[in-house]
Amino acid sequence: MKALSLKGFQIKPEDDFLDSRKAILVNSDVSLELAAPRKSLKDYYYKNADCDEVIFVHKGTGKLRTILGNIPFEYGDYLVIPRGMIYQMEFDTEENRLFIVESKHPIYTPKRYRNWFGQLLEHSPFCERDLHGPSDLETHDELGDFEIRVKKQDMMHVYLYASHPFDVVGWDGYNFPYKFSIHDFEPITGRVHQPPPVHQTFETGAFVICSFCPRLYDYHPKSIPAPYNHSNIDSDEVLYYVDGEFMSRKNVEPGLISLHPAGIPHGPHPGTMEKSIGEKETLELAVMVDTFKPLMVTKAALDIEAPGYYKSWLE
Ligand SMILES: [Fe+2]
Structure with a gap:
């Protein structure tokens, strides 16, 4: 047991989004990962059934595409993706650096900043206006072979759907991906x-x-x-x-x-x-x-x- 310093940018870039994710510090609750993916996730879709994910965007811009709509991202964004959400990452260039927190526990905003109704209070360092959910819902009414990689019990399972996973025409509820920019804190x-x-x-x-x-x-x-x-x-x-x-x-x-x-x-x-x-x-x-x-x-x-x-x- 000793203090450690790690040179995060020495993690080598890799083409594939999932291959590029390298766990560096882990316990039974959380896995901290570094990733430098070069290519957009296009050939398959990803679903983490074990964990909520927080993807901090250090370098790169693009679009998080999900079953509930899209979230454009840039430097400084935390992308919060609840477990079970089918998604793809689309990058504008090959220069991307991500710090990813994979959590077995749900991700919440701090309880002490919320009132009895769940609203963020006035002394909170951010408020609901700073949290941006998905927009631009894409509805693909398509049949074919669509590969979904599902992470479950730390194993990757490959499923083939007969219809496009992004075929949602509308949705309701409070479990959705969102982004929060560190620059809005x-x-x-x-x-x-x-x-x-x-x-x-x-x-x-x-x-x-x-x-x-x-x-x-x-x-x-x-x-x-x-x-x-x-x-x-x-x-x-x-x-x-x-x-x-x-x-x-x-x-x-x-x-x-x-x-x-x-x-x-x-x-x-x-x-x-x-x-x-x-x-x-x-x-x-x-x-x-x-x-x-x-x-x-x-x-x-x-x-x-x-x-x-x-x-x-x-x-
Ligand atoms: Fe400290």
Whole structure:
């Protein structure tokens, strides 16, 4: 057990969407994956019957095509796809980088931001207007051979439908895919350092997803903007760096991932605490996943490890 740093952009691009997805950190609740798919998913359709998926788009634009309609996506979008949804990913170019959270538990917005009716409250960092469901419903009344790959019990099952899966003429209900742009997250700031729950975007019974967005630093006259050293006891902490300079870290590049396992203290790198004094704002953009159960590191993760990260506080 040690802190790890992974160079996410070293995951090699692959043509096929499913082949390109590489699990890097996993437990029985969640699988964190990196993907650099080159081609649109055209020859078959995909359905994850085990998990809800959150696909964070780091690079690339295109369209998520689903049985309930389409969702155009771009840099910074979280695509939330409930389990059982048949979908395809259409990319505009071959330059795509995705960070994917595959969850055995349903993905919700944080309960503390919702009222008794389920509506998002005024102090929530985002609201219903920021969540975009599918539109542009395509109804294909076609017969033929349509391949559906269904993931169930971690195995892929291939089904051949005799009619086009996107033959829906209308739908109703509250279980649908949607997108939320990280750029629409309104950061919560304070006079003194605000703890990570202010960044929370999604919750499940087994982990949370947080968005670290460009924001003003703490504005107490004696505040030190860099966070304090801490040791999580309730969760393993995964940070996926998207853009901007990260305030408490050195040598951070886009696509870099850090894993700080529960029980090991961590905090700002030497010098970054002092450097942060007097700074007014940060342009950092990052996605954090805190899992309540420990994460296991896969072979694919060790292949992209930046060696010696756990000793980087000694430099
Ligand atoms: Fe932390």
